Amino acid sequence: MIVADYFAMLRMELAGESYVKSHRNAALQELTGRSKGSIERKHQNISAVLQELCAPWVAGYKPLGNY
Numbered sequence: 001m002i003v004a005d006y007f008a009m010l011r012m013e014l015a016g017e018s019y020v021k022s023h024r025n026a027a028l029q030e031l032t033g034r035s036k037g038s039i040e041r042k043h044q045n046i047s048a049v050l051q052e053l054c055a056p057w058v059a060g061y062k063p064l065g066n067y
């Protein structure tokens with residue numbers, strides 16, 4: 001669910017559509033039982049992999065160096 005949400009945000013960002021990260025994070029917390037920070041770190045890890053692949057990543061989730 002977290003990966004699917006990340007790519008949904010990326011699609012919206014690339015299409016110029018707006019979204020609220022905190023609302024999406026809160027919904028994922030409800031669905032997964034994970035903390036806000038846990039979800040954010042997972043999104044940052046996804047950004048790190050995409051950056052390594054020279055692919056676009058969600059601007060609001062800075063890639064972590066130790067994924």
